[in-house]
Amino acid sequence: MSLRSRLKLPKEHGAWAMLYVPFVVGLAVAGRFSWAIVCLFISISAFFISRESLLLCWRAERRGRKDDDSFYSMTAYLALAAIAGLPLIFHWRLYWLVPMAIFGLALLMVNGRQAVRMEDRTIAGELTALAGLTLTAPAGYYAATGWMNRVALLLWAFNFLYFASSVFYIKHRIYSLNPRRVEDQKKICRISLAFHSTLLLGLAVLVVTSRLNLMVLAAFMPALFRSFLRIIKPLSQINLTRAGIFEIIYSLLFLLFITLSFIIA
Numbered sequence: 001m002s003l004r005s006r007l008k009l010p011k012e013h014g015a016w017a018m019l020y021v022p023f024v025v026g027l028a029v030a031g032r033f034s035w036a037i038v039c040l041f042i043s044i045s046a047f048f049i050s051r052e053s054l055l056l057c058w059r060a061e062r063r064g065r066k067d068d069d070s071f072y073s074m075t076a077y078l079a080l081a082a083i084a085g086l087p088l089i090f091h092w093r094l095y096w097l098v099p100m101a102i103f104g105l106a107l108l109m110v111n112g113r114q115a116v117r118m119e120d121r122t123i124a125g126e127l128t129a130l131a132g133l134t135l136t137a138p139a140g141y142y143a144a145t146g147w148m149n150r151v152a153l154l155l156w157a158f159n160f161l162y163f164a165s166s167v168f169y170i171k172h173r174i175y176s177l178n179p180r181r182v183e184d185q186k187k188i189c190r191i192s193l194a195f196h197s198t199l200l201l202g203l204a205v206l207v208v209t210s211r212l213n214l215m216v217l218a219a220f221m222p223a224l225f226r227s228f229l230r231i232i233k234p235l236s237q238i239n240l241t242r243a244g245i246f247e248i249i250y251s252l253l254f255l256l257f258i259t260l261s262f263i264i265a
Contacts, residue, residue: 008053008073013244014166018133019048021251022159026140028259029155033144036092040143042084044136047101050077051108058116088143096148100135107132123191126167134159151262158216161199162223162254166247168192169227173243176234189231196227215261222250 010016023044027037053074060067085101088094107128114125137159138152172192175185203220206212
């Protein structure tokens, strides 16, 4: 048994990026460091990892069995998340983390049930998970600064929209590779086109009216370009390694430009 299996670590590489990239963005925009950030990092990591054990427990229950090993793992990870999280509330008095944690827990439960019903790979399922994962952006910013303000909310919105773009893009790429799912291809193509067109138009209007600076648009442009390119010119094959490398590059560019947008604002 591999170390990943023994530790019950999530297998989705993209989910790790959706968890930690927003967290780093929040810290970068805050421009500060404190031990509260370390506690928050441990807490959100343990909370995220506990999801895998929770799913294994629910799937075993659905089959009429018990999975004690996964239950103990889930309990241990949630206990670690709580232990690391308590100083944030009682020592640093970061009380806004409580409603964020409750909201994140609710999304975890909803997405977990979707996963048990094999609905977590639907667009609705992935966007539900994404809403919870990108909470690390405002949480990181809040832990570093102590401020829950407009910046924190914008960080959540920007990170959610950026990674939602990835969800639609990947769905479109996957369906494009399956010639037997023509109707699904057309449907996801229309949805992706509508989402990215609305996103581009909305950002452009906000930049032109000086409500956002140009760096925000620059942060989204690589992802928008790759999405429109594949809508116009879909590929019949996909190199997963190459695609993964490009997604990392796009995420780093997003991190850089979105951070600069707040610094120069």
